[in-house]
Amino acid sequence: MLAGSSRKSSTCPEKTYYASFAAVFTVYLIISSFVMALHNDTGKQGEELAMKLLQSKGYTILARNWRHGRTEVDILARIGHTLVFVEVKTRKTEFFGMPESFVTAAKQEQLAKAAEAYCETCGEDLDVRYDIVSVILNPCEQKLEHFEDAFFPDDTGLFE
Secondary structure: OOOOOOOOOOOOHHHHHHHHHHHHHHHHHHHHHHHHHHHHHHHHHHHHHHHHHHHHOOOEEEEEEEEEOOEEEEEEEEEOOEEEEEEEEEEOOOOOOOHHHHOOHHHHHHHHHHHHHHHHHHOOOOEEEEEEEEEEEEOOEEEEEEEOOOOOHHHHOOOO
């Protein structure tokens, strides 16, 4: 550059902005994947505790995380002549509400459709029931509550 020239540096502010954005976004992705991993671990711990609770009550666990299409049944169990489709809801706190209150009507309908598909393939004529196991799991507290007959498919409007 010649002496006395008023030419500015060739640094482009847009490039600096995009580079900063990319760095921040990369950090966000790393943190969110870590948080999601912790969330998944909490859910798996809750399912493990729920399974042990059901076994202690005499249930036979037939499957965990059984899938029908995009629907996942957390625990599929049997007690006597009844197939039990169990939804496990695990939270670290009750601050946002009790875990069982997060089983939506849409989830209930999905579980009912999955149960219907499972019953078609199992070849036995068994009663079907839908339970929820609510889990509060944090360093200060571990609370499990089992809700038998938590909902009925007819209440979802599925079989009307």
